Amino acid sequence: MAQAAAEVEELPRTIVRRVVKDKISRVSDEAEISVKKDALLAFSEGARIFIHYLSATANDICKDSKRQTINADDVLKAIEEIEFPEFIGSLRASLDAFRRKNAVKKAGAAKTKEAKKKRKMENKPPVQNGDSLHEEVDVGEGNEDE
Incomplete structure (x- = not known):
């Protein structure tokens, strides 16, 4: 065991x-x-x-x-x-390089996510009357109560 x-x-x-x-x-x-x-x-x-x-x-x-x-x-x-203080310099340099690499990855991922969202919105078909829960209202017409 x-x-x-x-x-x-x-x-x-x-x-x-x-x-x-x-x-x-x-x-x-x-x-x-x-x-x-x-x-x-x-x-x-x-x-x-x-x-x-x-x-x-x-x-x-x-x-x-x-x-x-x-x-x-x-x-x-x-x-x-x-x-083991002699390791600190090289470890700090490795840590900084790791953080920079991750920051670049995160920035790239955020840009990719934003681009996908934008493409999705651009490729979304236009909403036609009756296809959504809210219908367009023409505010130019008079109110019947007046």
């Missing part, structure tokens, strides 16, 4: 392998780096523990602020608190 719980929390091996090989290849002159299965397991377990520790620290910061949702600033503060 305990083994099944550990397997659920395990990080995806293919992603761990890809990240490890990418990072090692950037600092090594060798063309192809081979990483043994037990080394990948160690990387995966280390990353999982780091994520849990960082999450717990960010959660504590969030609770101290009397909020229930962890935000990016909580994570950045947690990284400082667990003494």
Whole structure:
């Protein structure tokens, strides 16, 4: 039973392998780096523990602020608190790039939604008398009560 719980929390091996090989290849002159299965397991377990520790620290910061949702600033503060300040610069840059990318997507989605709405209104057939609940009233005619 305990083994099944550990397997659920395990990080995806293919992603761990890809990240490890990418990072090692950037600092090594060798063309192809081979990483043994037990080394990948160690990387995966280390990353999982780091994520849990960082999450717990960010959660504590969030609770101290009397909020229930962890935000990016909580994570950045947690990284400082667990003494990894050298990551802050690159993480902040990645976060800013992510936010800019999402802002562009949202702006594009809003324009697309507005354009669809406009096309729908332009393609809507004109309402003829008797086709709607409200009929046109000619205000130029006199009132019978006068």
